[in-house]
Amino acid sequence: MPLINVVITLIVVGVVLWLINTYIPMQATIKKILNIVVVIVVILWLLYGFGVLNNSGDIHMPVVK
Numbered sequence: 001m002p003l004i005n006v007v008i009t010l011i012v013v014g015v016v017l018w019l020i021n022t023y024i025p026m027q028a029t030i031k032k033i034l035n036i037v038v039v040i041v042v043i044l045w046l047l048y049g050f051g052v053l054n055n056s057g058d059i060h061m062p063v064v065k
Helices: 003-023 028-049
Strands: none
Touching: 003 028
16 A cells, blocks of 8 residues: 555545534534444554555554565
8 A cells, every 4th residue: 555545645634534523513522433334444444555454454563565
């Protein structure tokens, strides 16, 4: 996964989350839940993208050479 794609995706997700939090009125608890869900999904996406997790759920530590 190219680093530029990761950075662009993180920026887009951050801006969209900021727009939702700023301009869509909702209760504070719902905003917290939404933020937590988005952070968890992004972390899982990064772990899959860098090969730490695979589709079967096994954890593989990348080898640094």
